[in-house]
Amino acid sequence: MLEFRAAKKEDCRTIAELYSISSDGVADYIWTQLAEDKENVYHVGQRRYENEDSVFSYKNCIVVEKDKKIIGMLVAFPMISDGAVSDDPVLAPYSQLEFDNSFYICGVALFSEYRGLGIGTELMQLAEQQAKIRKFNILSLVVFEENTDAVRLYEKLGYKEVQREKIVPHPLIHYTGDAILMIKNLSK
Template identity: 35%
Template sequence: MKITAAEQTQARELAFLINLAGEGIPEYLWSALAEAGESPLDVGARRAAREEGGFSYHNARVCLDDSGELMGMVIAYRQPDPYDLDALSEYPDIVRPLVQLEAEAPGSWYINAIATDARFRGQGVATALMKDTEGSAREAGCRQMSLIVASQNRGARRLYEQLGYRGTHARPVVPYPGSPHGGDWVLMLKPL
């Protein structure tokens, strides 16, 4: 396995994995942004190919196998400090609890999305990406890692706990079409 910075040419694969990590929320939001003849995944790929924004390929690192096939990805970056919630009412209802939780960890290195392609699960891809991301956080001078996970996503929570993350705050999941989990969104933190 090789972990490296994502390239703009990988935008479509990133969008697919971002939607997987986001438990369908990205596709739900992208469907409202789709233009005539454009699929939600097309919107996601367009957004991932941007030079700016949280979902930009600039914030992504990818794990490749020996043949160069993308096995998984992580999107992470430093949270603002202070974190301004003045525009919270402008966010869609399903996103507001996530933004509120993000604000609980200002200045942290935030793992916005991490996902492994189903064909490569169980091979340590997510663990390798998480460790690589911690290296990026240290290089950036961050003293804390943060991420948000669904309380009912037991497999992901177990992995994060094994890596030293602990739940600190929670907000209820706002149901959306196709949502795989109910319960709460949980902010998990790890000191560096």
């Protein structure tokens, strides 16, 4: 039996591991920049998700448990963009894909043995419910074009491509090509 629940502070290490999966290396790149004295990137991610004053907080996460073990997560929050583009050339393409005034699905991930079972779709449906509760009509997300399984899932769920940006290659980032901004309009 699966349990979907709001994340707790003690879940942050597992959330960091899952967010690393969902970002396909982008989080690892960021966390490497923030690491203190050879600190493990997952520890940096854990610290970030423990921060309650950031959008990257466990407070914006839902976790899925099976037999009391976290197997997946969703990170989603309102995207209120200031229009600024990162001055880091590796991160700039992603900041250019921010869709202002949307409910942003920042990350969805499952450990590999739980993929293909419909759990990701359930997490995406929870994101829609959260968007409606918070009075957002638009959901947004960014996906790598080479992550064809994810692109297919999002298209099946009604997301449409609206913009692309060329990825700046980096050894920690798993894909090349384009990053795609996709949105879903709930008012249609």
